[in-house]
Amino acid sequence: MLKIAPDLSYEQIDIIIKIVMENKLQGIVATNTTIARENVSISDEELKKIGPGGLSGVPLMAKSTDILRYIEDKTNDQLVLIGVGGIMKKRDAIEKFKAGAELVQLYTGFIYNGPHLVRKINKIKMSNKIQNNQAE
Ligand SMILES: Cc1cc2nc3c(=O)[nH]c(=O)nc-3n(C[C@H](O)[C@H](O)[C@H](O)COP(=O)(O)O)c2cc1C
Structure with a gap:
């Protein structure tokens, strides 16, 4: 599996998909x-104080x-996608499954909402994964 950044352009993602396929990675x-x-x-001032680094959680969803949906559309079930x-x-x-994920991973949600979320x-019933009726 190759894990990618969300800050890539779609042109860069196209190149990555090609490399992943050519090298027969699983997903x-x-x-x-x-x-x-x-x-x-939060304000620009507060952001400045916090400084650079990787941001996770809600603003990333x-x-x-x-990006997940884009890769799913481009690869037509040929790769395993983890959302x-x-x-x-x-x-x-459920949104991740609808966008094409076979599996999901969480980090920030696990910290804030605990193992009960897992x-x-x-x-989530896989047969319902593309329906929107599990929302809460
Ligand atoms: C403190 C912290 C450490 C992380 N370390 C790694 C890591 O070592 N390898 C990795 O692939 N991703 C790492 N991540 C990224 C997470 O696995 C995940 O892709 C990202 O946080 C987005 O998911 P989330 O919004 O559920 O946190 C880290 C994230 C955080 C917040």
């Missing part, structure tokens, strides 16, 4: 943390899911 983990500061609700980035509740995991995600 892609999308995504790691971001160096961007989009969708963050939309971007990493868009990660901003899964804070069961509904976020239990809830494990109960």
Whole structure:
């Protein structure tokens, strides 16, 4: 598996998909943390104080899911896709499955919401994964 950053351009992602296919990797983990500061609700001053580094959690959800969906559309089930980035509740995991993930990974959601969240995600019925009726 190759884990990618969410800060890549779609042109760069196309190149990565090609390399992953050519080298017969099993799949892609999308995504790691971001160096961007989009969708963050704190002031520029506070952001400056915190400094650079990888941002995880809620602000990452939309971007990493868009990338996952893009890779799924481009690869047509030829790769295993692991969705990660901003899964804070069961509904976020369902979004990742809908976007093409076979598996999900969570880090920040595990810290803030605990192992119970993993239990809830494990109960998502795969037959329902593309339906939106498990939201809570
Ligand atoms: C403190 C911290 C350490 C991390 N270390 C690694 C690491 O060693 N290798 C890796 O592939 N990803 C690492 N990540 C990225 C996470 O696995 C995950 O891809 C990212 O945080 C986005 O998911 P999340 O929003 O659920 O946290 C780390 C993330 C955090 C917050």
